[in-house]
Amino acid sequence: xxxxxxxxxxxxxxxxxxxxxxxxxxxxxxxxxxxxxxxxxxxxxxxxxxxxxxxxxxxxxxxxxxxxxxxxxxxxxxxxxxxxxxxxxxxxxxxxxxxxxxxxxxxxxxxxxxxxxxxxxxxxxxxxxxxxxxxxxxxxxxxxxxxxxxxxxxxxxxxxxxxxxxxxxxxxxxxxxxxxxxxxx
Numbered sequence: 001x002x003x004x005x006x007x008x009x010x011x012x013x014x015x016x017x018x019x020x021x022x023x024x025x026x027x028x029x030x031x032x033x034x035x036x037x038x039x040x041x042x043x044x045x046x047x048x049x050x051x052x053x054x055x056x057x058x059x060x061x062x063x064x065x066x067x068x069x070x071x072x073x074x075x076x077x078x079x080x081x082x083x084x085x086x087x088x089x090x091x092x093x094x095x096x097x098x099x100x101x102x103x104x105x106x107x108x109x110x111x112x113x114x115x116x117x118x119x120x121x122x123x124x125x126x127x128x129x130x131x132x133x134x135x136x137x138x139x140x141x142x143x144x145x146x147x148x149x150x151x152x153x154x155x156x157x158x159x160x161x162x163x164x165x166x167x168x169x170x171x172x173x174x175x176x177x178x179x180x181x182x183x184x185x
Contacts, residue, residue, distance in 0.1 A: 008128075010145055020033055028090050043068075054070050084138075
């Protein structure tokens, strides 16, 4: 098993201008939209199943989401939770995104992303102690986590500001939304 057998929660940052406009952002610093900020603020009202250890990508959109969603808690920034570098595709329409398992020109290889995210997740899981590791990151990090836990990483991107619980059972890893779906998202 690549990851320690501990539950963890991944949250994709709030909606950004790039998400709204269908643009590949990757390492580009895309800003949250007002609906993205509102959805992040709404997370602050959630009742978590146990104490939370908060971790975030160093990118602005993830750090701002974490601060809005957990206003009374500081997040530990983990460099390797940053989004994938899409190289020459940064700033281009999503329709031009190359296959995810290929290496974009001047970008990050899928295998490198997997290794980076595996190390970052292990770091968060071990640092959380008995608290639930809650990690605010990006679509690419969530895809990598899905691949690392035997899930389907090829489908649609994870929805913004939706906490996804990854838990390990006798049958392997399982991913599900932590809270019931809300009609206002």
